[in-house]
Amino acid sequence: MRHLETLRFVDVIARAGSIRKAADTLAITSTALNRRLLALEDELGVPIFERLPRGVRLTAAGELLIDHIRTQISDLERVRSQIAQLAGERRGHVAIACSQALLPFFLPQQISRYRAQNPGVTFSVNLRDREAAEAALIDHSVDLALVLEPVRVADIYTLYKVPQPISAVMSVDHPLAAKPKIRLHDCVPYPIALPNIRYGVRYLLEAAQMRVSYRLLPAVESDSFEFLRNYAAVEHVITFQVPIGLPDAQSDYSVPFCHRPVDGRDLPAASLYLAQLKGRVLPVAAARFAEQMMREFARRFAV
Amino acid sequence: MRHLETLRFVDVIARAGSIRKAADTLAITSTALNRRLLALEDELGVPIFERLPRGVRLTAAGELLIDHIRTQISDLERVRSQIAQLAGERRGHVAIACSQALLPFFLPQQISRYRAQNPGVTFSVNLRDREAAEAALIDHSVDLALVLEPVRVADIYTLYKVPQPISAVMSVDHPLAAKPKIRLHDCVPYPIALPNIRYGVRYLLEAAQMRVSYRLLPAVESDSFEFLRNYAAVEHVITFQVPIGLPDAQSDYSVPFCHRPVDGRDLPAASLYLAQLKGRVLPVAAARFAEQMMREFARRFAV
DNA sequence: TGCCTGTGCTGCAATTTCTGCATCGGATAG
DNA sequence: CTATCCGATGCAGAAATTGCAGCACAGGCA
Known part of the structure; x- marks a missing residue:
């Protein structure tokens, strides 16, 4: 999406820690990237990054902004997926962070089942410990987390909880x-x-x-x-x-x-949590996949 | 903010009902505006407006998008106000929709009191009946609504309720x-x-x-x-x-x-409601002003 | 100390994008 | 049928963006 290209670039700079590195991964020159950043800071009236000898680091204002940026990007993604669904397309992407226990059987089965009915939907499955899984939800790099005994930070919303003796x-x-x-x-x-x-x-x-x-x-x-x-x-x-x-x-x-x-x-019994970021409206595909898993949990581990 | 200029333009088109009218209020040519719209629709892959002989009207996808746009615009406004607050500035704007009963005494007094402590904050006060006030919250044209016996739509969140015999x-x-x-x-x-x-x-x-x-x-x-x-x-x-x-x-x-x-x-007794859009995080100035009014309500109409 | 590396920043020219004018084709109201 | 208003488009000029080369600065290392 063209209009938030600059914001996406800022996100990349924040993750890369330096303008030149970010420019490299974005396949543009550092000049262009730097100028976009300067223009944005000028518009905002406040520096987004503090300049260090080895790169850049977010200022307090930058922290506020980066949060907004990530929310905007994934919210736009959600709107696109809703529009796509409106147009009858069954496409989309679901990004999941999960514990090791889900890797051998559960997720392969569930994803396979979902993709049998929705072949256009793609998945990314990332192994993350419970702390990293929550961080991934917060920085919008995944849509869903499926973890055992999470640390339970305030920004996480639990969709479903399954006892696991x-x-x-x-x-x-x-x-x-x-x-x-x-x-x-x-x-x-x-x-x-x-x-x-x-x-x-x-x-x-x-x-x-x-x-x-x-x-x-x-x-x-x-x-x-x-x-x-x-x-x-x-x-x-x-x-x-x-x-x-x-x-x-x-x-x-x-x-x-x-x-x-x-x-x-x-x-x-341990508890397995299916969670998402609090306050976020999930893209259609992720929401549907979460529903499928919740039905499966209810079936298998009926209370 | 430059990066969502196009989106803001789309919002204006939606409100104006025709590209040429919108171009007129935006002080650009209809050509430029039309092309921006076409480019955006091209990016999105679906038309945002259906073309009628007397203008344009939002498609279903457009409805989805316009909602996203309005949310993004006011969310950015909130971030800016938070950043401004971080920088020590006490500026901002509060837009209020209210019933007639608030016009002669209550709002003039409250706004005057607030501005005495925060001279940088500006206000707009719009007389709206209870139905229009809620619509204004929903389309993000106001931050707060202060109305008697509202229709109570689902998307509205009541901050405070005051009995008015x-x-x-x-x-x-x-x-x-x-x-x-x-x-x-x-x-x-x-x-x-x-x-x-x-x-x-x-x-x-x-x-x-x-x-x-x-x-x-x-x-x-x-x-x-x-x-x-x-x-x-x-x-x-x-x-x-x-x-x-x-x-x-x-x-x-x-x-x-x-x-x-x-x-x-x-x-x-009638009920006077102070309300905001559900799920929205208000800009700093609006949130503070709402708090001031709530304190005043509590003082005057203590239960 | 001096060299080296990596950083963000800037002047200038080429390029890409955007804008505005004039105009077209189409649909409706009177 | 005509007048009017609408959105779309070809083309030329204007404006913004990009990339190259180079600068100044700060730390690491010998």
């Missing part, structure tokens, strides 16, 4: 695999593999252990849920994940690990 | 002026002057008469509250108004008419 994951021939339900102290004799503290599952585990005498000390730590699952498959180690990231009984996945729910008395 | 207004030597409180049936023997049905006071009077046997038939109807007051001053006629539009005892106005409250059993 934590499961213990182990190889199929692990001694504990015989039990239908796992107590946490059952795990003490065995080596443990855990995600690190930035992740919701680990956070809940640590919180739960504040109240008990035993300790689950990780033999292996990782930031990859996929690694942890596969590690549990090849060694008699126990790890913990949420069910939405694990193959369920009906699926035709054949894997050398299994999972058993942890007793609710030992560990409260 | 209706008063009978008459000349000082009117027989009823001896009573401290007026019953409606006391008025039957006398000629009545009323505002027409579009106004809140008349609306309430008509509603009240649904339940009783007597009728107050207006000898004179007018759409000017000022006329009605002054007419009551020169003839033994009774009219009805809300107290906020009448001089109070402490004021140093010397007028040949007086007012007495109507008994609450006969006529419910």
Whole structure:
């Protein structure tokens, strides 16, 4: 959209941290970009960036403005998508930030299902920890976030909340695999593999252990849920994940690990949140996709 | 602001109903304006206006866009005012739509008081009936509305609500002026002057008469509250108004008419609403002025 | 200290975009 | 049927934007 080209450029400068770098990514000369910025600051009567020897940084006024710019850009996007829908087109784009647990099964299935009915809609799926996911909502780089136990900043609006009782994951021939339900102290004799503290599952585990005498000390730590699952498959180690990231009984996945729910008395269920930026009206495609996921949540995890 | 000049032009076209008229008010040629419009429609991929023999009219897509445009324009205005405030300037503009009752005393006093502390802030005060006031909020032509018994459309947000018991207004030597409180049936023997049905006071009077046997038939109807007051001053006629539009005892106005409250059993109190557009963040000056008025309401009409 | 690198900024010419005049084609009101 | 008002368009001049080259400045490094 031509009329907010300059504003978009300002956004790029803010993200790049220097006019020349921004000009480079925008494939124009720094001269032109610089002059646009100067003209805008002149119009506004206030500098948007403070000039540092190694680049530029937003002033207080700039912070205000950049927020406005990002809102305007995505609001225009929404209007365009509404107009496109009016014209009968079924196009659009949905940008999602999500936790690792959504990557193996849930999102692939959901996106595939949605695209089967709306082939014109494209998706971008970005792995973000819960903090980064919320930041991505705030700076308008994603439309939806799907995260476990978010930090819950004020600017985030929760569309749906799903309880996710934590499961213990182990190889199929692990001694504990015989039990239908796992107590946490059952795990003490065995080596443990855990995600690190930035992740919701680990956070809940640590919180739960504040109240008990035993300790689950990780033999292996990782930031990859996929690694942890596969590690549990090849060694008699126990790890913990949420069910939405694990193959369920009906699926035709054949894997050398299994999972058993942890007793609710030992560990409260985690919560999976579907969230958007507060006060933002989503583009049509994103809103529809969110609705589809919410229906699926309601179906699977009916209360 | 340069970058949304074209969008502002589109807004003017929409209001003017024809490109040439809009070009005229914008002091440019119709050619230039027409081409900007065509370029924008080309960018958007859909026509914004349908071309009629006597001008243009918004298409469905255009309705969507014009709403976005008006939001963007006033949102930018808000950002500018926030930036100005950041820079220590105390400037800005407040546009108000209000009922007649606010014109003689309340708004002049309030604006004068506000401007005494904020001389840089300018005001526009527009007389609008309750329906037009809400329309003005919606199309962003005013920031605040102050109206009696509004129609209460969904997009309006009420900031404050003040009860206004209706008063009978008459000349000082009117027989009823001896009573401290007026019953409606006391008025039957006398000629009545009323505002027409579009106004809140008349609306309430008509509603009240649904339940009783007597009728107050207006000898004179007018759409000017000022006329009605002054007419009551020169003839033994009774009219009805809300107290906020009448001089109070402490004021140093010397007028040949007086007012007495109507008994609450006969006529419910009207409600004066201070309202803004739902979901809109007001510019600093408008928000501050609204706060001042709300404090004044709380002081005068403490519950 | 002196060199080097990276930054934002500016004068000037080429280029792109925009504007205004004159005019066309079409639809309606009288 | 005619007069009028409307939006659209070809073309030439005006205005804004861009890119090149170069400047001044501030830190990093030897």
